[in-house]
Amino acid sequence: MTLEFEAELALGSFRYEAAFRAGEEIVVLFGHSGAGKSVTLQVLAGLLRPERGRVVLDGAVVFDSATGVNLGARDRRVGYVVQELALFPHMTVAQNVAFGMPPRADRQARLMELLELLGIEGLGGRRPASLSGGQQQRVALARALARDAQVLLLDEPFSALDEELRTALRRELLRLRQELGLTIVFVTHDLREAHLLADRVAVFDAGRVLQFAEREAVFRRPSSRRVAELTGVRNIFRGRLLEGDHAGSLVEVEGLVLRCGPVPAGSQGGSAVDVCIRSERVNLRRTEPDPAAGGNQFGAVVTEEFAYGSTHSLQLRPFGAGPAVESELAARPYEVLGVAARKHWTVELPARDLHVMPVE
Amino acid sequence: MKVRKGADRAGFAAVGLLVVAFAVFFLLPFAGLIDRAAREDGTWDAMTSATARQALWLSLWTSALTVVIAVVAGTPVAYLLSRARFPGRALADALVDLPIVLPPTVAGVALLTAFGRRGLIGEPLEQWTGTAVSFTTAAVVMAQVIVAAPFYVRAARAGFDAVDVQFERVAATLGASRWRTFARVVAPQARSALLGGIVLCWARAMGELGATLIFAGNFRGTTQTMPLAILESFEGAGGLGGAVALSVMLLAVALVFLWLFRLVTR
Numbered sequence: 001m002t003l004e005f006e007a008e009l010a011l012g013s014f015r016y017e018a019a020f021r022a023g024e025e026i027v028v029l030f031g032h033s034g035a036g037k038s039v040t041l042q043v044l045a046g047l048l049r050p051e052r053g054r055v056v057l058d059g060a061v062v063f064d065s066a067t068g069v070n071l072g073a074r075d076r077r078v079g080y081v082v083q084e085l086a087l088f089p090h091m092t093v094a095q096n097v098a099f100g101m102p103p104r105a106d107r108q109a110r111l112m113e114l115l116e117l118l119g120i121e122g123l124g125g126r127r128p129a130s131l132s133g134g135q136q137q138r139v140a141l142a143r144a145l146a147r148d149a150q151v152l153l154l155d156e157p158f159s160a161l162d163e164e165l166r167t168a169l170r171r172e173l174l175r176l177r178q179e180l181g182l183t184i185v186f187v188t189h190d191l192r193e194a195h196l197l198a199d200r201v202a203v204f205d206a207g208r209v210l211q212f213a214e215r216e217a218v219f220r221r222p223s224s225r226r227v228a229e230l231t232g233v234r235n236i237f238r239g240r241l242l243e244g245d246h247a248g249s250l251v252e253v254e255g256l257v258l259r260c261g262p263v264p265a266g267s268q269g270g271s272a273v274d275v276c277i278r279s280e281r282v283n284l285r286r287t288e289p290d291p292a293a294g295g296n297q298f299g300a301v302v303t304e305e306f307a308y309g310s311t312h313s314l315q316l317r318p319f320g321a322g323p324a325v326e327s328e329l330a331a332r333p334y335e336v337l338g339v340a341a342r343k344h345w346t347v348e349l350p351a352r353d354l355h356v357m358p359v360e
Numbered sequence: 361m362k363v364r365k366g367a368d369r370a371g372f373a374a375v376g377l378l379v380v381a382f383a384v385f386f387l388l389p390f391a392g393l394i395d396r397a398a399r400e401d402g403t404w405d406a407m408t409s410a411t412a413r414q415a416l417w418l419s420l421w422t423s424a425l426t427v428v429i430a431v432v433a434g435t436p437v438a439y440l441l442s443r444a445r446f447p448g449r450a451l452a453d454a455l456v457d458l459p460i461v462l463p464p465t466v467a468g469v470a471l472l473t474a475f476g477r478r479g480l481i482g483e484p485l486e487q488w489t490g491t492a493v494s495f496t497t498a499a500v501v502m503a504q505v506i507v508a509a510p511f512y513v514r515a516a517r518a519g520f521d522a523v524d525v526q527f528e529r530v531a532a533t534l535g536a537s538r539w540r541t542f543a544r545v546v547a548p549q550a551r552s553a554l555l556g557g558i559v560l561c562w563a564r565a566m567g568e569l570g571a572t573l574i575f576a577g578n579f580r581g582t583t584q585t586m587p588l589a590i591l592e593s594f595e596g597a598g599g600l601g602g603a604v605a606l607s608v609m610l611l612a613v614a615l616v617f618l619w620l621f622r623l624v625t626r
Contacts, residue, residue, distance in 0.1 A: 046532075082530060086527050
């Protein structure tokens, strides 16, 4: 199963332009609300007609503005779970799930199979209103799959559930993708959810895809300052590129010369760049700064500290030149290092984790 | 606190008194009817007369036909008004409500100017076919439809409005045709509104008097429905006693039908 997507449209003053493709994987559309994620799903499902673009599902062109092809929602084989679920309240669970099933002899068997697949086999005779949020979610998933859909579109499906249920359903989703070879397009504004589920991530902002890449690439090597901000990178510094190539670079940040990752395409020596490092990649050392490490190690003092339970985050200000830095530690190393008792640390910014981005 | 409690109690008593007064006001006329019917000698004879039988039968089947027409033609109109966005939608909305506001006599006169012997299309139609629709049984149904159908359309429209469009979008992604979506997803959720509209429409058709009198006339057997028979009896030979007998009969039949409808559609 493959999916190709390319669309352009305007809704009032909102301009939308996006393109991505997917195989048998989970593609997470990530961004703030109003960034264009749900629009993407509606165009994919055939509920919204773009002005220009092309949508190909499993090799079949379902929309092409150039040739005038436009299959309606009912003729596209996509399962679409909307945020509000929209389970039919007057039907039983079984009737809901069977609603989209093609008329075949083995409907009953297929129904049982689906209910079992989602662990709701005992609920067939119940009405949606009598189910818990998690159960309703499973019914909506089963109903969307009942059409033998190979593409599953999920619009913030777990947003209304508590954390424990979300975890269970995320695990379920990973299993479904594995078992059914589905292409799943998953919309979320939750960073953790995106990280957990995504094979690839499309970062949306103001109707555009800023970056579409493998999960690790998006989270470790954002394409721009905006992507870094959206994906929760706390340390983003403006600097000047001194020299470098595809292997590594030297960037001056607030009077400190840092060894960083590769030079982004198009940036030359002397030009302004942005450098970022995720706070969990910032190391704290008890030893004095190693002169061999150059600017990547420097002494700093803790100015602020936040405890989140499983993690701690520290704000550090350098004694000399260099940027203020946020460092995040898991609870265990925080205790082992004895961070609470000590204010002065050597901050280490590993060169391979300092990612250089062009300035727009 | 004590003062508040006393005020609460006084308010509660006032509301209770109002409710009772209201109920009595509605029940007294019915009690009067039944009391008079029981004391009059000619009640049974009036009820079993050919006039009463004909009028009741005519009322029942014309009102039933009116309901069928209202549902068949009014449901798509109501759905369109609820879902479609088109220029002049507000005007269309107002036009649907217009017959509800107008006195039925106006509707009767209007029908006459359109379909009557000298009417807009009544005149050419008569020249072509040799007959006019006014003062026939068809005119009775037309008068009822124009007066009663808007009640159904209005109720149905409100019912459709209450069904989230998201259900239709989801049904489409599940491969359902527009018709299947309407029949299986929208209509069942609007069910109680539709049934309420049917009852309202039928009741209004059963009670129709003014438009029928003007457009269809008052001819025994062909256009004389129950309300017309009651009016004729009241003004003519039957006197109050005859009118009371027919009224009680209409009341009883209507009550039975409404009750049966409730039972069947529960």
